[in-house]
Amino acid sequence: MNISVIGTGSFGTSLSMVLNDNNNRVMMYGRNQDTVLEINQSHTNSQYLKNIDLASDIKATSSLKEAVSHGEVLVLAVPVNAMRSVAAEINQLLKDLSKEVLIVHVAKGLELNTYKRVSEVLEEVFDPEYVSDICVLSGPSHAEEVAEKQPTTVSTASIHSKGAEIIQDVFMTDYFRVYVNNDMVGVEIGGALKNIVALAVGALSGYGFGDNPKAAVITRGLHEIARLGTKLGANPLTFLGLAGMGDLIVTATSQHSRNYRCGQMLAGGLSLEEATEKMGMVVEGVNTTRATYELAEKYDVDMPITKVLYGYLFNDISEDEAFSALMKREKTSESEGLKQLLESQIKNSK
Numbered sequence: 257m258n259i260s261v262i263g264t265g266s267f268g269t270s271l272s273m274v275l276n277d278n279n280n281r282v283m284m285y286g287r288n289q290d291t292v293l294e295i296n297q298s299h300t301n302s303q304y305l306k307n308i309d310l311a312s313d314i315k316a317t318s319s320l321k322e323a324v325s326h327g328e329v330l331v332l333a334v335p336v337n338a339m340r341s342v343a344a345e346i347n348q349l350l351k352d353l354s355k356e357v358l359i360v361h362v363a364k365g366l367e368l369n370t371y372k373r374v375s376e377v378l379e380e381v382f383d384p385e386y387v388s389d390i391c392v393l394s395g396p397s398h399a400e401e402v403a404e405k406q407p408t409t410v411s412t413a414s415i416h417s418k419g420a421e422i423i424q425d426v427f428m429t430d431y432f433r434v435y436v437n438n439d440m441v442g443v444e445i446g447g448a449l450k451n452i453v454a455l456a457v458g459a460l461s462g463y464g465f466g467d468n469p470k471a472a473v474i475t476r477g478l479h480e481i482a483r484l485g486t487k488l489g490a491n492p493l494t495f496l497g498l499a500g501m502g503d504l505i506v507t508a509t510s511q512h513s514r515n516y517r518c519g520q521m522l523a524g525g526l527s528l529e530e531a532t533e534k535m536g537m538v539v540e541g542v543n544t545t546r547a548t549y550e551l552a553e554k555y556d557v558d559m560p561i562t563k564v565l566y567g568y569l570f571n572d573i574s575e576d577e578a579f580s581a582l583m584k585r586e587k588t589s590e591s592e593g594l595k596q597l598l599e600s601q602i603k604n605s606k
């Protein structure tokens with residue numbers, strides 16, 4: 257198929273390699289002329305993927321119109337905060353070209369202020385006449401390792417039934433395995449909220465905390481992701497899958513993760529601005545912590561780790577205050593919490 261990948265950052269580039277390996281005709285769109293030239297002439301993207309050669313079949317353009325004209329499937333691989341404006345530009349081009357495409361996004365976060373999942377933003381922006389379906393692709397998939405062709409597994413979900421199966425076909429190679437999941441809300445919430453946990457565990461690592469507190473934050477973090485997710489209509493079992501537990505493991509335990517490394521830098525004394533600037537790539541967990549904190553307040557969902565991280569990121573509470581806020585809460589029952597998740601699932605499935 258003809259596929260256009262919108263975004264020449266780390267993930268857009270590594271997914272272009274997967275799509276090319278699966279015999280699709282891939283065109284990347286990037287707003288940075290130098291990157292576009294480098295991809296076309298040197299077949300590398302050295303700012304984002306060091307020591308990786310791209311196939312010469314992968315073409316890049318700085319014309320969004322050219323990319324939209326080329327693709328039957330458009331892969332949106334830009335940060336969440338750019339999604340609405342990029343989608344609006346694409347929608348206008350689709351109208352002008354009178355063309356229908358299948359959209360898949362790979363962004364992991366919630367939109368600031370609206371607290372919307374990315375597919376909700378896209379559904380709002382795209383005219384259904386020009387978009388056959390809107391899908392998400394998410395799961396444990398560091399761009400660096402995808403580019404090295406390390407065996408990788410991800411989930412895809414779509415608003416309608418057909419889209420996810422097409423996305424499964426266009427991405428699936430012998431090193432990139434795609435599972436269809438029918439829980440769009442769960443897949444998007446899992447991918448977005450694991451970044452909060454990764455930031456928190458990165459900070460723990462930066463302060464020199466051991467494995468016990470890290471396991472506590474990962475496990476209880478997954479629990480609170482599931483609590484908010486089910487409130488929003490997700491199936492709690494999705495959080496045990498690739499887009500939940502899988503992505504949480506890969507992100508909250510890895511030096512590849514920008515969120516984890518950002519947490520480490522904060523613990524090392526950098527300000528939030530300094531840490532995100534030094535990263536030079538998107539750290540979705542920062543905005544998503546704010547959006548999730550506000551969303552949890554709105555829906556009255558107890559999210560102690562998110563709340564404490566919000567205080568640490570935006571209100572300068574210290575690590576001691578953060579720990580004390582978490583450890584000195586009222587006594588609670590683990591089995592009661594799990595039971596409530598199951599009850600929500602029964603309610604959601606009715």
Ligand SMILES: NC(=O)C1=CN([C@@H]2O[C@H](COP(=O)(O)OP(=O)(O)OC[C@H]3O[C@@H](n4cnc5c(N)ncnc54)[C@H](O)[C@@H]3O)[C@@H](O)[C@H]2O)C=CC1
Pocket residue numbers: 262263264265266267268286287288304333334335336338341342362363364365397398399400536537538540
């Ligand atoms: N890097 C990774 O391992 C993975 C990233 N993701 C998600 O994919 C999304 C993109 O991440 P990365 O590629 O890693 O980010 P990145 O920071 O490496 O690259 C982002 C790209 O988007 C472009 N961009 C930003 N605003 C734009 C706009 N308005 N118009 C056009 N292009 C724009 C930038 O120029 C850059 O090329 C994020 O939501 C991230 O959470 C998902 C899975 C893995």
Ligand SMILES: O=C(CO)COP(=O)(O)O
Pocket residue numbers: 364395396397398399451454503506507512513514515516538539540
């Ligand atoms: O989502 C990712 C891997 O699945 C990458 O996470 P970071 O954005 O923290 O690097």
